[in-house]
Amino acid sequence: MQGVALITGATSGFGAASARQLASQGWPLIICGRRQERLDKLAAELSPSTPVLALQMDVRDALAVSRAIDELPAAFADIQLLVNNAGLALAPGPAQQADLSDWHTMIDTNITGLVNVTHAVLPRLIAWGAGASVINIGSTASGNPYPGSHVYGASKAFVQQFSFNLRCDLQGTGVRVTDLSPGIAETEFSLVRNAGNESAADAVYRDTVPLSADDVAEQVAYIAALPAHMNINRLEIVPVRQAWGPYAIHRDAVEQEQTA
Structure with a gap:
């Protein structure tokens, strides 16, 4: 028996790629997001191969999340897999230059939204039992601080x-x-x-080979398909070209004179 997979943030990136990957493996899907038109387009793409429910939902709204899960159609009620993907980063500059509203948006989405969905879906996962999974999309930023990460890395x-x-x-x-x-x-x-700044966004990936959304989605599908007795606690994946950097050391003319 194949349970249902619920994916948040399915309108783009890792979420949409995970939906495609899981659909190819026969998972019935609940795809969630705020942009209905994108959900509908993805559902139309995937529905010939597997049942798909497009569920417009803002994960930051606890009551809306709870209501949406409580009112799921019977055909999509038996959730076996939760992919908590909804999240974002804002304000790439120094913390002291960030707008407080951007901090709140990251906290509300990356933390509160994840908690809201998990709390609502957990009883259904427990009812499924062996073989049920929660896959939370984290980041290497969780343990590797860098300038501009501030609230994103903390979340x-x-x-x-x-x-x-x-x-x-x-x-x-x-x-x-x-x-x-x-x-x-x-x-x-x-x-x-980068608030829609395409040149700034492109610069992040220039002259390197980053991961793709499909790379991450393949790992989602791999974890979900593990035998019921196996659990991967944490899986960190990076491109070969990404590694740890040295500690940042600030230097100025005064310090150089003192150490001369």
Whole structure:
């Protein structure tokens, strides 16, 4: 018996790619997002091969999320897989230059939204039992600070720790939890982060070979298809060209004179 996969943030990037990958494996899908026209287009693309429910939903609205899950049609009620993908980064500059509203948007989406959806779907996953999975899309930013990451990196650190703690609480239920943390990947992510500035977004990927949305989606499908007795706690994937950098050391003329 094949359960249903629910994917948040399915209108683009990792979410849309995961929907395509899971559909190719026969998963019935609930694809969620705020942009109805994109959901409808993706549903039309995938529905010939698998049942698809396009569910317009803002993960930041706890009541709307709870209502949407409670009112799922019977054909989509048995959720076996939750892919918490909805998230974003804003304000790529220094923290002291960021708008507070951008911080709140990241917290509301990356943290509160993930919590809202997980809380609403968890009873259905537990009812499914062995073989059910939660895949939370984290980031290498959760443990690797860098300039401009401020609230984004902190929000992904929450995702990692929430995943680990959820795994502890679900011990004995059969429900698995994975923090899937990609590194640099070429999607709409940087376009959103740079407020629609295409040249700034393109510069992030210039002269390198980043991950693609399909690369990440393949890992989602791999985790979901694992035997029921196996759990990957955390899977970090990066392109070969991305590695750790040295500590940043600020130097100026005064310091150079003092050390001369």
